[in-house]
Amino acid sequence: MQLPSSQEIIEDLEFFDDWEQKYQYIIDLGKALPRLDDAQKTPERLVKGCQSSVWLVISMDGDKIHFEVDSDAVIVHGLLALVMAAYNDKTPAEITAFDIDEYFEALDLERHITPTRGNGLRAIVGKIQHLAAQHGG
Amino acid sequence: MSFDVAAIRAEFPILSQTVDGKPLVYLDNGATTQKPQVVIDSLVDFYTQCNANVHRGAHQLSDEATRRYENARDQVARFINAANRNEVIWTSGTTEGINLVAKGLAQQLEAGDEVVVTEMEHHANLVTWQQACLQSGATLRVAPIFDNGELDLETFRAYLGPNTRMVAFPHVSNALGTVNPVKELTAMAKAYGALVLVDGAQGIAHGDVDVQALGCDFYAFSGHKVFGPTGIGVLWGKQAVLENWPVWLTGGEMIADVTYQNATWGALPNRLEAGTPNIAGAIGLGRALEWFSQLDVAAVQAHEKALIDSAMTQAADIQGMRLIGTAQNKIGILSFVMDSAHPADIGFILDRQGIAIRTGDNCAQPLMHRLGINGTARASFSLYNTLDEVSAFFAGLRKAQTMLG
Ligand SMILES: Cc1ncc(COP(=O)(O)O)c(C=O)c1O
Numbered sequence: 001m002q003l004p005s006s007q008e009i010i011e012d013l014e015f016f017d018d019w020e021q022k023y024q025y026i027i028d029l030g031k032a033l034p035r036l037d038d039a040q041k042t043p044e045r046l047v048k049g050c051q052s053s054v055w056l057v058i059s060m061d062g063d064k065i066h067f068e069v070d071s072d073a074v075i076v077h078g079l080l081a082l083v084m085a086a087y088n089d090k091t092p093a094e095i096t097a098f099d100i101d102e103y104f105e106a107l108d109l110e111r112h113i114t115p116t117r118g119n120g121l122r123a124i125v126g127k128i129q130h131l132a133a134q135h136g137g
Numbered sequence: 138m139s140f141d142v143a144a145i146r147a148e149f150p151i152l153s154q155t156v157d158g159k160p161l162v163y164l165d166n167g168a169t170t171q172k173p174q175v176v177i178d179s180l181v182d183f184y185t186q187c188n189a190n191v192h193r194g195a196h197q198l199s200d201e202a203t204r205r206y207e208n209a210r211d212q213v214a215r216f217i218n219a220a221n222r223n224e225v226i227w228t229s230g231t232t233e234g235i236n237l238v239a240k241g242l243a244q245q246l247e248a249g250d251e252v253v254v255t256e257m258e259h260h261a262n263l264v265t266w267q268q269a270c271l272q273s274g275a276t277l278r279v280a281p282i283f284d285n286g287e288l289d290l291e292t293f294r295a296y297l298g299p300n301t302r303m304v305a306f307p308h309v310s311n312a313l314g315t316v317n318p319v320k321e322l323t324a325m326a327k328a329y330g331a332l333v334l335v336d337g338a339q340g341i342a343h344g345d346v347d348v349q350a351l352g353c354d355f356y357a358f359s360g361h362k363v364f365g366p367t368g369i370g371v372l373w374g375k376q377a378v379l380e381n382w383p384v385w386l387t388g389g390e391m392i393a394d395v396t397y398q399n400a401t402w403g404a405l406p407n408r409l410e411a412g413t414p415n416i417a418g419a420i421g422l423g424r425a426l427e428w429f430s431q432l433d434v435a436a437v438q439a440h441e442k443a444l445i446d447s448a449m450t451q452a453a454d455i456q457g458m459r460l461i462g463t464a465q466n467k468i469g470i471l472s473f474v475m476d477s478a479h480p481a482d483i484g485f486i487l488d489r490q491g492i493a494i495r496t497g498d499n500c501a502q503p504l505m506h507r508l509g510i511n512g513t514a515r516a517s518f519s520l521y522n523t524l525d526e527v528s529a530f531f532a533g534l535r536k537a538q539t540m541l542g
Contacts, residue, residue, distance in 0.1 A: 019157065019489045024540060051497045051512070052481035072511070073479035074541055075486075 030078030092137025140436035159491030167517030209423025234357030234372030246273035286313035286462035308340025312499035313462025314470030365425035369418030386411035486537035
């Protein structure tokens with residue numbers, strides 16, 4: 001499965017009416033999102049949550065920022081796919097302009113993205129936004 | 138007396154909640170327990186009827202607040218069978234109680250002294266002693282556990298010696314559920330004249346703590362894990378030990394005489410209770426313990442044993458589920474990992490079914506490493522949980538397995 005765009009994800013999720021289907025979709029998205037090699041999971045790339053860990057690898061591709069991510073938990077990996085759909089291979093300006101809170105709200109998943117969840121997702125979003133700002137976005 | 142779990146549940150308003158339309162199944166009691174209505178009422182009553190500072194006002198409200206607050210100290214003393222009400226020191230919780238002891242002892246420890254803890258410590262009872270040792274040059278010795286989560290008693294004994302100044306261990310392990318033989322361990326430490334601190338955070342809610350019978354010097358616990366409010370706890374200590382214990386926090390309430398250049402300390406319990414205390418919290422905790430002690434302890438324990446036994450039996454039927462902590466004497470806690478799913482994933486899917494558990498390192502990172510894992514999923518039971526809830530948990534777990542598989 002090819003990773004859909006953020007707009008497609010919103011539309012797909014709207015289509016489901018029970019949580020099981022939603023979560024199955026997120027799990028499947030996670031399966032479609034490539035994982036990192038163990039060698040890439042270095043401590044400096046680790047964003048540690050108290051319940052699960054995520055890794056973020058950053059590279060520039062022309063004027064776009066390219067991310068590779070991984071998580072040790074399947075659902076968190078799926079949630080990372082949602083974040084990647086929004087941010088990956090975008091310019092710093094596009095990243096800064098994207099309203100991530102509105103996006104999460106539209107996905108009806110805010111509960112899982114709150115800072116208190118401790119799964120590292122909020123921290124990843126913060127890192128990406130900070131990076132974009134540093135690159136003039 | 139007997140035990141009617143439905144009647145008990147009816148006393149806890151939160152338990153009738155639904156989460157996403159499903160009945161709440163609260164299995165995170167190791168983190169904190171829910172509060173019966175009488176405890177909630179005691180907080181409301183305090184603020185609506187007699188809020189005032191204690192021990193200082195020359196007025197009726199303050200007298201009433203002080204009376205209720207000191208009455209709560211009596212309730213605690215009775216509950217743990219303290220020899221004397223002055224042995225009950227209010228703290229903000231287990232963590233502060235352990236710190237009060239460790240910060241005091243750190244002033245006296247020196248190189249060559251030894252502090253013994255176990256591999257199953259919560260960070261609260263590990264980092265505190267580790268730092269006291271780092272500051273003072275004393276040596277921290279960590280007594281090993283077996284792979285099933287039981288303490289290796291022979292090695293524990295071998296770690297003790299004439300240089301042992303303090304021995305600290307949990308009554309019940311929060312990560313494994315292991316119930317330690319507190320009396321036996323204490324007797325071993327006492328053979329060398331060491332002080333003994335018991336981390337009672339998980340032990341207090343399971344029944345009959347009798348600090349005099351245990352023989353230890355200190356027993357620390359948190360109100361919120363025994364049906365009381367957050368932000369209040371107790372450090373119990375033997376009067377003879379507490380009387381000369383180095384003070385850690387200084388300020389109002391704890392002094393006798395003060396000049397600009399010097400101060401002398403008041404008598405117990407105040408000398409170890411600097412500043413305005415958590416008055417409402419103390420009253421709420423007293424009420425919680427009074428409520429708890431009206432139950433039939435043997436029946437409560439039998440009920441909790443039925444819950445964990447049922448959980449252990451059902452766990453044996455789940456493929457790919459590995460229990461972390463299978464001590465003979467185990468209570469209240471089912472920690473586990475699954476072959477095919479990360480604890481966080483299990484937590485997510487149970488949460489969607491209204492089932493609340495804990496996932497992660499259980500505030501015991503070194504223990505997780507010792508066991509070769511990063512963390513666990515943990516269901517922890519309290520007296521108001523039912524056998525149906527245990528079964529609901531396993532049904533939820535099977536669903537998680539199917540979805541994540
Ligand atoms: C065994 C143990 N010790 C200490 C603590 C710390 O308790 P508190 O955070 O209430 O101070 C806990 C609570 O999680 C615990 O389970």
